[in-house]
Amino acid sequence: MIVLKNVCKTLSGREVLKNISLHIAENELVGIIGQNGAGKTTLLNTITGILKPDSGFIRTLEKENPAAEKRVLQNLVYLSGNRSQLWEDLKIKDSIDHCIEMYRLDPSTAKKRLDELEEIFEIRSFRNSPPCHLSLGERMRCELVYGLLPQPRLLILDEVMNGLDFSFKHKIMEYFKDYGNKEHTTILYASNQLSEVEQLCRRIILIHQGSVLFDGRTAQIIALFSPCYRIEAVFSGNFPDFEDLPLEKYRLEGDLLTVDYDIHKIETVQILRHLMEKCCIRNIRILKPNLEETIQKIYGGANGKYN
Amino acid sequence: MNELKIALQSLKMSVRTRMQYRVDSLVATLAVFIRESANIIVIYLALLKFDNINGWNVNEMLFLFSLLFLTYAFVVSLFADLRDFSRMIREGRFDRLMVRPRGLLFQLILNNADLMASAGHGTLGILLFLISAGKVGICWDFATILYYLGAIIGGVLLQGGMFIFFSSLSFYFLETNSLREIFYWNMRKFAGYPISIYHKLIQGLLIYVVPFAFVNYFPAQYLLRKPDLINYNEIYIYIAPLVGIAVYLSSYLFWRVSVRRYYSTGN
Structure with a gap:
């Protein structure tokens, strides 16, 4: 065509x-x-x-x-x-x-x-x-x-x-x-x-x-340019230990846990299993990056490269 | 056939556009009529005093003018979109025509026809013709009528060709209106009078560069044979209608070349 x-x-x-x-x-x-x-x-x-x-x-x-x-x-x-x-x-x-x-x-x-x-x-x-x-x-x-x-x-x-x-x-x-x-x-x-x-x-x-x-x-x-996913979980009980998992970063605010990870390094399900075993999850949300964030990331990189 | 249908449709659209604002259109027509009539009245009054200009009396002068007005009445409707073509290019309105399955020039012709100006110039042209045609000693036989119609068509094509030429320049320069102002509108003012009254240079311009002489002077001379014809090659009065066709065709070729160039440069 x-x-x-x-x-x-x-x-x-x-x-x-x-x-x-x-x-x-x-x-x-x-x-x-x-x-x-x-x-x-x-x-x-x-x-x-x-x-x-x-x-x-x-x-x-x-x-x-x-x-x-x-x-x-x-x-x-x-x-x-x-x-x-x-x-x-x-x-x-x-x-x-x-x-x-x-x-x-x-x-x-x-x-x-x-x-x-x-x-x-x-x-x-x-x-x-x-x-x-x-x-x-x-x-x-x-x-x-x-x-x-x-x-x-x-x-x-x-x-x-x-x-x-x-x-x-x-x-x-x-x-x-x-x-x-x-x-x-x-x-x-x-x-x-x-x-x-x-x-x-x-x-x-x-x-x-x-x-x-x-x-x-x-x-x-x-997937190529922004491989980072995010899990937001509301939990009760002990704070889980992530030391042996290859995460990008995690943060705790009150009972809300935010985990950022690269799907090329670790699968979502691995993290979930880990969480379920170590603590009591009340609510969970998985966020995929959208095109807009991805493009922003690309421009950040590309502009850097061209400057 | 479909081509003709489109042209008629364009005309219909133009009429409808003007009909949206009836009063405004009527006033505009009147304004054009009065503006142009004022010029004529001045000349008329002057001629009452001087009797003639280079051998042309009042009626012959009016006849000369009538050709200018009658042809322009057609030009201003047929080629209205080409009057301010550089603006059309600048505003990107031309680009939308480029992706339509029709010839570019064809889409422009009769589009946005300035029917008020047509009516104004046309009415004045007909009026002047009616006043003068019976009194200038033309024997209106079949051959004369045929020549006259040919001269009108030639005059329309000639001015249309000039419009196309000046519009084509818009593909090269951003603003072309001042060129058009100098070469078209000013020359048109000169063309109202028998060209023999002017300096040789201006005569040359009117015959060879901006050939308005073939719109009205030479056609009128064919019919009137005034003594000042002796200054020019007599063949001019016979080829007058053909000059229009030639100017139109060469302008059209220039247009084609210019459009092709526009494809590679953009705006």
């Missing part, structure tokens, strides 16, 4: 992409994360062909020059939270009509699909309002409908959850989770909201200073 080989790009004297190589298969849902200015948007622009790489090879939807081929663009939708597709002064339904013509959609199929989408994204009541009368979140929902209507094979979403409230975020993420397989669509999902990406994408690509710092399964990046 998408292949990039040694792609480099310099924009106004700054190396924005450095030797990026990627392979994204059909129907994959890939999260793209990185700090501000890491090169996420440049990467997406390169993938769509809006921007040509200085060197290296790109291939999107089987074409090396996607943006120059109308047949490719027919199957590609690029939605961005800060670039509206809708007509500012016109009713939402006029913008949608325009989309139907623009992508040469079959009117009856489009109407059926629009019906479904309006239902899911709950935008039916805005049909006759222009975007300027809607809130940011309502607008974003309309943008998403505009983008999903042509049933693209490649859907690029850049910060599209802007302004959406919690329940809608949840609903839309649930919708996207199995969207790819159901509709045969590859989705690139770029966002600064790491919890969204963690929930939604099994694979993530971490861009840092123009390079791919990590590309793989979300669970893997967490």
